[in-house]
Amino acid sequence: MSELYERPKSILPNASSYCPGCLHATATKIIAEVIDELGVKDKAIYVLPVGCSTQGLVSWDLDIIGSAHGRAPAVATGIKRCRPDCLVFCYQGDGDLASIGLAEIMSAANRGENITVIYANNSIFGMTGGQMAPTTLIGQKATTAVTGRQLLGTGYPLKMCELIKELDAPRLVVRCSLRTPAGIKKARASILKGFKNQLEGKGFSFIELLTNCPTTWHTDALGSLDFMEKYTEKYFECRTFTDKEERFGE
Amino acid sequence: MEKRFMKGCEALAEAAVRAGVRFFAGYPITPQNEIPEYMSRRLPEVGGVFVQGESEIASVNMVYGAAATGVRAMTSSSGPGISLKCEGISYLAAARIPALIVDVSRGGPGLGSIQPAQSDYLMATKALGHGGHRLMVFAPSTVQEIVDLTYSAHDFAERDRNPVMILIDGCLGAMMESVALPEMREPKPESQSGWTLGRREGETRGAHLISPIYEAGLEGLNRQFGERTARWQKEDVMVEELYLDDAEYVLTAYGMAARVARQVTEDLRREGYKVGLIRPITLFPFPKESFRKLVPGTVKGVIDIEMAIPGQMSEDVAASLPQGIPLYEYGHSGGVLLDDADTKAAVLDIISGNKEARA
Known part of the structure; x- marks a missing residue:
C-alpha cells in the first residue's frame, strides 16, 4: 500500500498545541511541505518569534533559534550574514512584527537581507490573551479595547505589506489568506517563491498570511472564518504587491 | 610581537579581530564610535562581516544570531546603548550563546554626558538585563591591558557559553599608548559545532535548538548558573x-x-x-x-x-x-x-x- 498523504519531514510527530481551529497549524504544515519540496531540511534555520508560534520549539525538526519579541529579522540577519549557505527564515505574528518589531522588520527589508519572513496576521495578541494589536480592526473587541478599537487614540490597523512595498529592496511582498483552500494554495506558492528567492540569492521576501484566533475572538472555528471573510479580508487586501525577478544589488 | 601606537578603542577592535572575531554589529554612540568605525574597514579585510544596526537593540540581536552559528561576534556601545542591549544580553545568557559586549562608559544617568565616567559598574556587574544572570566583567586600565583582555575574552565566553563584558570608560577609549599586538588567530566556528546553527558540508546530526525559553528545567539552569558564578569566584578572579x-x-x-x-x-x-x-x-x-x-x-x-x-x-x-x-x-x-x-x-x-x- 502506498502512502498518499504523509507528515512533512521537518515536523515532529508531536501533538500540536495550537487551539482548535487555529490556522497557525495550517501555516506550519505548508511551510514544512515547501521545505520538503525544495529538499532543504538540512540547511534550514528557523528563527522563532515570541507569541503562539513560540510553541514551534516542540513541533519542528529543524535547527531552531528562539528570539526576543520582535527581533527575529535582526537575529536572522546575523545568522544569514555568517551562514549565507543556509535557508534562514522567520515566522512572526502581528504583535511581534508590526508592533514591537517594527524597526527590525522595516530595516531588514530595507537592507534587502537575503532572508524570508512569513508574517501571520490574526489582528490580535493571541498568546497573551487577546489584547489589541496594531492590526486589530476598527470596532473589533480586545481585552484592552473592550468596546472595540476606536480610531481616535489608536489609529488605523497597520498594513505591513503596504508599508514594505514602498521600499525598493524587497523582491517579494505578498498577502494571502488561509481562510480558503485557494488561499492556502496561493500562500504555499508564495512561500515557495520566497524561499526560492533566498536560495537564488535574490534578496528579501515578505509573505503575509491572514489567519484567525477563534479563542480570543470568542468565536468557533467556522465563525472565525466568517469574520475573516466579512471583515479581515475587506481591510487587508490579498494580492501580490511586489514581485521582482532581478537580484537585489545587481 | 608587533608594536603600535594606538587609541584604546581601536586597539580593542584590533585585538578582537586578532582573537578571531569575524562579526560586529553596532550603532553610533559617543564615546565608542572608533570601535564600529575601525571594524567597518577592518573586518572585510579578514573575511568578516560588519553591520551597522538600526539600533542597539537590533545590533545585539544580530550578534545573537551570528554567534549562534559559532562565529566569534561582538558589539560595543556606551551606557545609554548598553541599557538597550540589556534585553539581548539577557537572551544571550539564557540561550547560552557566547559573545563579547563592550561598554565604553560615559556620564549617567539618562543621556548624561558624553564625557568619560565610571557610571556603569552596577549595571555591568549586577544586572545586564532581567532575570538574574551574570557576566564576567573585565576592567582594563591601560591600552595594553585592553588588548590582552580583549584577546582572551572569547575564550572565557566559549568556555562558559555565556556573553562577557569589557568595561572601559571614554577616557581610556580615547587615550593613545604603545601596545604590543598578539598574533592573528584563525577563527574556528566549527569548534562550537556541538550546539550551533547550520549543518556544514557532510555533517549529519539531529536538529539543534537554541532557546531563551525554558518551561521545565529553568530552575536547573538557574542552579547551573549559580554554580558557575561560584566557580568564577574561586578560579577566575583577576x-x-x-x-x-x-x-x-x-x-x-x-x-x-x-x-x-x-x-x-x-x-x-x-x-x-x-x-x-x-x-x-x-x-x-x-x-x-x-x-x-x-x-x-x-x-x-x-x-x-x-x-x-x-x-x-x-x-x-x-x-x-x-x-x-x-x-x-x-x-x-x-x-x-x-x-x-x-x-x-x-x-x-x-x-x-x-x-x-x-x-
Whole structure:
C-alpha cells in the first residue's frame, strides 16, 4: 500500500498545541511541505518569534533559534550574514512584527537581507490573551479595547505589506489568506517563491498570511472564518504587491 | 610581537579581530564610535562581516544570531546603548550563546554626558538585563591591558557559553599608548559545532535548538548558573595588589581611576606613608578575598576612588571588608576627570581623619 498523504519531514510527530481551529497549524504544515519540496531540511534555520508560534520549539525538526519579541529579522540577519549557505527564515505574528518589531522588520527589508519572513496576521495578541494589536480592526473587541478599537487614540490597523512595498529592496511582498483552500494554495506558492528567492540569492521576501484566533475572538472555528471573510479580508487586501525577478544589488 | 601606537578603542577592535572575531554589529554612540568605525574597514579585510544596526537593540540581536552559528561576534556601545542591549544580553545568557559586549562608559544617568565616567559598574556587574544572570566583567586600565583582555575574552565566553563584558570608560577609549599586538588567530566556528546553527558540508546530526525559553528545567539552569558564578569566584578572579604587606591605608580603584590611584599610592609611598592599592581587574567575579584578608587595626581604612558619585564599586568593597575597617569614598562624576594632585590631597585628608567614613 502506498502512502498518499504523509507528515512533512521537518515536523515532529508531536501533538500540536495550537487551539482548535487555529490556522497557525495550517501555516506550519505548508511551510514544512515547501521545505520538503525544495529538499532543504538540512540547511534550514528557523528563527522563532515570541507569541503562539513560540510553541514551534516542540513541533519542528529543524535547527531552531528562539528570539526576543520582535527581533527575529535582526537575529536572522546575523545568522544569514555568517551562514549565507543556509535557508534562514522567520515566522512572526502581528504583535511581534508590526508592533514591537517594527524597526527590525522595516530595516531588514530595507537592507534587502537575503532572508524570508512569513508574517501571520490574526489582528490580535493571541498568546497573551487577546489584547489589541496594531492590526486589530476598527470596532473589533480586545481585552484592552473592550468596546472595540476606536480610531481616535489608536489609529488605523497597520498594513505591513503596504508599508514594505514602498521600499525598493524587497523582491517579494505578498498577502494571502488561509481562510480558503485557494488561499492556502496561493500562500504555499508564495512561500515557495520566497524561499526560492533566498536560495537564488535574490534578496528579501515578505509573505503575509491572514489567519484567525477563534479563542480570543470568542468565536468557533467556522465563525472565525466568517469574520475573516466579512471583515479581515475587506481591510487587508490579498494580492501580490511586489514581485521582482532581478537580484537585489545587481 | 608587533608594536603600535594606538587609541584604546581601536586597539580593542584590533585585538578582537586578532582573537578571531569575524562579526560586529553596532550603532553610533559617543564615546565608542572608533570601535564600529575601525571594524567597518577592518573586518572585510579578514573575511568578516560588519553591520551597522538600526539600533542597539537590533545590533545585539544580530550578534545573537551570528554567534549562534559559532562565529566569534561582538558589539560595543556606551551606557545609554548598553541599557538597550540589556534585553539581548539577557537572551544571550539564557540561550547560552557566547559573545563579547563592550561598554565604553560615559556620564549617567539618562543621556548624561558624553564625557568619560565610571557610571556603569552596577549595571555591568549586577544586572545586564532581567532575570538574574551574570557576566564576567573585565576592567582594563591601560591600552595594553585592553588588548590582552580583549584577546582572551572569547575564550572565557566559549568556555562558559555565556556573553562577557569589557568595561572601559571614554577616557581610556580615547587615550593613545604603545601596545604590543598578539598574533592573528584563525577563527574556528566549527569548534562550537556541538550546539550551533547550520549543518556544514557532510555533517549529519539531529536538529539543534537554541532557546531563551525554558518551561521545565529553568530552575536547573538557574542552579547551573549559580554554580558557575561560584566557580568564577574561586578560579577566575583577576586583581592587582600593591604594598598590602604593611599598608595602613588601602586605596582601591579600577580602570581609568586606578591609574590615578596608582600614581597617588606611589607618590605617598615615596613620602613615607604606608599606603597600598587593590585594583580589581575582573569586576565580576569581584576580588572579595583581597579585601577579606585585610586586618582590622593594621589597616586603618580603605579608600574607594571612582569616577562615579556615589561610588558604585564601593558597595562591593563594603560587602567584602572585615568589620572594623572603615571605608571612605572619593571621586568625581559626570565627565569630571580625576586628577593626581586633588586625589592625593583628598587621600591625605582622609588619612588625617578629616573625612567621615561611608555610612
